[in-house]
Amino acid sequence: MADAILTTRGLCRSFGALRAVDDVTLDVRRGSITGLIGPNGAGKSTLFNLLAGVLPPDAGEIALEGRPLSGPPEARFAAGLGRTFQIPRPFARMSVLENVMLAPMGQTGETLWGAILGRGKVRGEEARHRARAMEILDFVTLAPLADHPAGQISGGQMKLLELARVLMGDPRVILLDEPAAGVNPVLTETLIGKIEALNAAGTTFVVIEHDMDFVMRHCDPVIALAEGRVIFQGTAAEAQANPALLDAYLGAPVDA
Amino acid sequence: MIGLISYLVFFTTVASILAIAVMGLNLHWGFTGLFNGGVVASFGAGAYATLILGGTPQAGHLGGYGWPWPLALAGGLVAAGVLAWIVGVLTLRLRRDYLAIATFGVAVTFENVMRNAQGLAGGAQGVRGFERPLQDVIGTGLSYNVFFLAVTLAALILTYVVLERLVRSPFGRLLRAIREDEEAARALGKSPTRVRLTSFVFGSVVIGLAGGLYGTFYAFVSPQDVLPILTFQIWAMLIVGGAGNNRGAVAGTFLIWGAWTASGWALARFAPVEAQLYTGSVQFILIGLVIVGMLLWRPEGLFPERLAPASKTADDRGKLEPGSVT
Numbered sequence: 001m002a003d004a005i006l007t008t009r010g011l012c013r014s015f016g017a018l019r020a021v022d023d024v025t026l027d028v029r030r031g032s033i034t035g036l037i038g039p040n041g042a043g044k045s046t047l048f049n050l051l052a053g054v055l056p057p058d059a060g061e062i063a064l065e066g067r068p069l070s071g072p073p074e075a076r077f078a079a080g081l082g083r084t085f086q087i088p089r090p091f092a093r094m095s096v097l098e099n100v101m102l103a104p105m106g107q108t109g110e111t112l113w114g115a116i117l118g119r120g121k122v123r124g125e126e127a128r129h130r131a132r133a134m135e136i137l138d139f140v141t142l143a144p145l146a147d148h149p150a151g152q153i154s155g156g157q158m159k160l161l162e163l164a165r166v167l168m169g170d171p172r173v174i175l176l177d178e179p180a181a182g183v184n185p186v187l188t189e190t191l192i193g194k195i196e197a198l199n200a201a202g203t204t205f206v207v208i209e210h211d212m213d214f215v216m217r218h219c220d221p222v223i224a225l226a227e228g229r230v231i232f233q234g235t236a237a238e239a240q241a242n243p244a245l246l247d248a249y250l251g252a253p254v255d256a
Numbered sequence: 257m258i259g260l261i262s263y264l265v266f267f268t269t270v271a272s273i274l275a276i277a278v279m280g281l282n283l284h285w286g287f288t289g290l291f292n293g294g295v296v297a298s299f300g301a302g303a304y305a306t307l308i309l310g311g312t313p314q315a316g317h318l319g320g321y322g323w324p325w326p327l328a329l330a331g332g333l334v335a336a337g338v339l340a341w342i343v344g345v346l347t348l349r350l351r352r353d354y355l356a357i358a359t360f361g362v363a364v365t366f367e368n369v370m371r372n373a374q375g376l377a378g379g380a381q382g383v384r385g386f387e388r389p390l391q392d393v394i395g396t397g398l399s400y401n402v403f404f405l406a407v408t409l410a411a412l413i414l415t416y417v418v419l420e421r422l423v424r425s426p427f428g429r430l431l432r433a434i435r436e437d438e439e440a441a442r443a444l445g446k447s448p449t450r451v452r453l454t455s456f457v458f459g460s461v462v463i464g465l466a467g468g469l470y471g472t473f474y475a476f477v478s479p480q481d482v483l484p485i486l487t488f489q490i491w492a493m494l495i496v497g498g499a500g501n502n503r504g505a506v507a508g509t510f511l512i513w514g515a516w517t518a519s520g521w522a523l524a525r526f527a528p529v530e531a532q533l534y535t536g537s538v539q540f541i542l543i544g545l546v547i548v549g550m551l552l553w554r555p556e557g558l559f560p561e562r563l564a565p566a567s568k569t570a571d572d573r574g575k576l577e578p579g580s581v582t
Contacts, residue, residue, distance in 0.1 A: 098563075
């Protein structure tokens, strides 16, 4: 693919005898909302964890904008890859705003000496981060909850909060792990609206989602995994008509 | 009357010294989620190093370097920091209860080394021969104790101000984020390992400061001062006061130290003669009950952690109702 922003080559990861991700080579098109589908146990989450650096691969390579992507999760966020979690992970006993203000990289006040001695500089940075965080919270409709403990907002709001945190890092690619799962329909629509708006502004998304309606309406292309392998790439409409994919969902073994 | 004042001065000095240690532990546990079960190792390192560096020459063990007191105390802080750095590098990958077990082991090892290494720190007899700062000018007795109370209070206030500044800063926000969810913090580009180590070393230096003041106040330190019970007392003070709240940490210290002292007095006065031997054990049971009871019925402590109302600027912050984080 000519304009791939995120690529994997021969990515493998096993857990004991189970080959969770088996020789996955794929290209994520710049500016797309790429849907990642497949039955439970297909290896979608493992693939996400490999991309995000939570797990090291047994073999294979990942590249973002042509540059190799390796190392721990923190290095990948710095490189421009953001991710949200399937089950939201808010910093529960911190305010919604603090959750977001945490995200900017290289804050002076994040070091011991910067915090104690660099008060003037820190104050300036904090004012900037606060303004930007409020802007983003406003964008994701959470501004009224800025001072709420993040552990006491709804599950859907937590998903919006995770998106807001990630946006503070200006990522070029955002991995969303089941954004619509367990969220009430109104908030899902809000979240989808925000994803579409960010995508229109140039952010690439890779989305794991089981809600086929969501995938049909918003994802292009769709990549399907089964038993750790890519079994289909194409449009959402083609995915629905694909017999191999249907078999995979119905539990038939995948032909090598 | 003088006796009462004298006692109050003494009590406040010891409680203030302990409050500094409790705030150090609060940085570990309250703000970073580090389960430090070896508080006395840092406390002891601070006390021993201060006395060894600042004391007069002693036969039979290390010491007698006669450093001026501020330098000796600084040496105590460095000793506590270096010990914490070594322990931290080795153990901070451990989580919660495993970290507690490892650090508890370090503290017990520290006590046993001090008790047995005669040539290092006087063994069971401890380190003596320390001249307290300005003692020749002020003299001994109540006037010196008042002077030292002032020194201790100054250290307490300085510690409080620095730690408050720290935990309200982006560094504190980072500590709390790592306490809440390390994996989420990593996904946002933060490196928990270094931050946890920084917190562990800095908190241990604060505990070392308390140890240095304690050793100075008594002009004596022995293995009896670094028994595990002190770790438990300091934990009880933090849990009762409220982890994640420095004012709570100080209040909890005065409360628990008051209760400890009062229970010791009451047991000595009222316990039947045949039970007198066991009053120390009864106090241990009491401190255990306080910890368990607090954790069961009010785990957030008397003064719970407060959420920073950060969305408003400093100008209108006064109007806000701070949210409680329970």
